[in-house]
Amino acid sequence: MDPMTCESPSRRAVLAGFSSAALAAAGLVLATELATRPAAAAVPTVGPVGGPNDDPLVQRAQAVVVVPRRRRRRVCWWRRGRRVCTWR
Numbered sequence: 846m847d848p849m850t851c852e853s854p855s856r857r858a859v860l861a862g863f864s865s866a867a868l869a870a871a872g873l874v875l876a877t878e879l880a881t882r883p884a885a886a887a888v889p890t891v892g893p894v895g896g897p898n899d900d901p902l903v904q905r906a907q908a909v910v911v912v913p914r915r916r917r918r919r920v921c922w923w924r925r926g927r928r929v930c931t932w933r
Contacts, residue, residue, distance in 0.1 A: 921930040 917932045919930055920933045921928055923929070
């Protein structure tokens with residue numbers, strides 16, 4: 846191979862190099878943003894501060910009686926030499 850003749854890079858190689866560099870730069874920016882952001886510390890509440898009646902979000906539970914519905918099932922039988930299937 847002659848050192849004076851150098852092949853020019855193809856468009857595919859140039860675009861691949863450019864996209865790799867752009868992806869690496871975006872990852873670096875994202876990593877530095879996450880590293881410099883202060884962590885928000887969430888303080889868990891151990892128990893209710895006041896009584897349960899003091900909290901507006903706590904409500905009295907109500908019992909709901911639900912009547913069980915009849916279950917439908919698929920039933921098949923023979924009628925006039927043919928199989929018939931319906932819900933019953």
